[in-house]
Amino acid sequence: QKEVEQDPGPLSVPEGAIVSLNCTYSNSAFQYFMWYRQYSRKGPELLMYTYSSGNKEDGRFTAQVDKSSKYISLFIRDSQPSDSATYLCAMSTTSGTYKYIFGTGTRLKVLA
């Protein structure tokens, strides 16, 4: 079993829809949770960063962490065609560790 599981998609939604992207994990020591966005043939760019449980909002994006269920989510409101990309979750354990564990990514297509 992989430490981090992520549905590869593709997930196709109409413009304006609310998108929910998810990752599950098995290691209860993870405390830091990241979402990266990767456009085709480009490097990943950091989108959201969450420490421990709870919600974090940034514009149209909301990251949620449920440590009791070992489940994290990224919500995109009012999705745009420019949001079409692969979304990678990543997580790490205690402070000072260099090692991120990445999900395999979910490909999202927002249709105009």
Add this chain to the structure above:
Amino acid sequence: DVKVTQSSRYLVKRTGEKVFLECVQDMDHENMFWYRQDPGLGLRLIYFSYDVKMKEKGDIPEGYSVSREKKERFSLILESASTNQTSMYLCASSSLGDSAQATDTQYFGPGTRLTVL
């Protein structure tokens, strides 16, 4: 803004060739990383470096070596390229920041798509 640059966007090499991939960051970050990204496998850590001349193996170091002679530059070397090393190679850097403040997050370069024939 953090900037991580990689020497080539696309590279085609022949089996057995020695290949150098270079990465430069301009934010004075202590940590630098090399990953490869393959469909269905996600990002896998090859090597990382936490200081000049210091390196540690990641999850898949076989067939690779690295060099960090200057803080801003981290090179990945394929001593004898093989077809199974065809992949997207991503460099990242991060500071020794505060995890709770998100100042130690990893920033990625644009990637080098390497094809070994």
